Amino acid sequence: MSVAQEFIDLFVPIDVIRRKYPGGWEQCLRDYGAVMGKAVWHDDWLFREGAMSGADIQWLVSRWQKRGFEVHREENGRPVEWLDVCVSEKMLGGPTLTCKWIAYDPESGGAYVKGHLPGPLIGPKR
Numbered sequence: 001m002s003v004a005q006e007f008i009d010l011f012v013p014i015d016v017i018r019r020k021y022p023g024g025w026e027q028c029l030r031d032y033g034a035v036m037g038k039a040v041w042h043d044d045w046l047f048r049e050g051a052m053s054g055a056d057i058q059w060l061v062s063r064w065q066k067r068g069f070e071v072h073r074e075e076n077g078r079p080v081e082w083l084d085v086c087v088s089e090k091m092l093g094g095p096t097l098t099c100k101w102i103a104y105d106p107e108s109g110g111a112y113v114k115g116h117l118p119g120p121l122i123g124p125k126r
Helices: 014-020 024-031 054-066
Strands: 008-013 040-042 046-051 072-075 078-082 086-089 102-104 111-113
Touching: 008 014, 008 054, 008 111, 014 024, 014 046, 046 054, 046 111
Parallel strands: none
Antiparallel strands: 008 046, 008 086, 040 046, 072 078, 102 111
């Protein structure tokens, strides 16, 4: 499967959520239940949370970092690579920094975890 992109997306591999999210994957699903299918959706391997502005995505990244996720690697005090999360801007063509674990399906435009087939597109419930 692959996960639909919209505007600015924050992606997190579900296996990382299982290991690092306080309470694991099950707690993550409970915490996001009210917005599932609206601002948040996922396939079997990738979780997506969306934002409409740079300030919104910075807040989301900060929130994941406060939960114990390692958000990026820095060089000379500047972020250069996404680690546990990945911010991607659909209109700009993908990740805002290098991200080694994400891939994009050119047919559907969806994102998926490298090493898995893209498959059907999962997105918002309209």
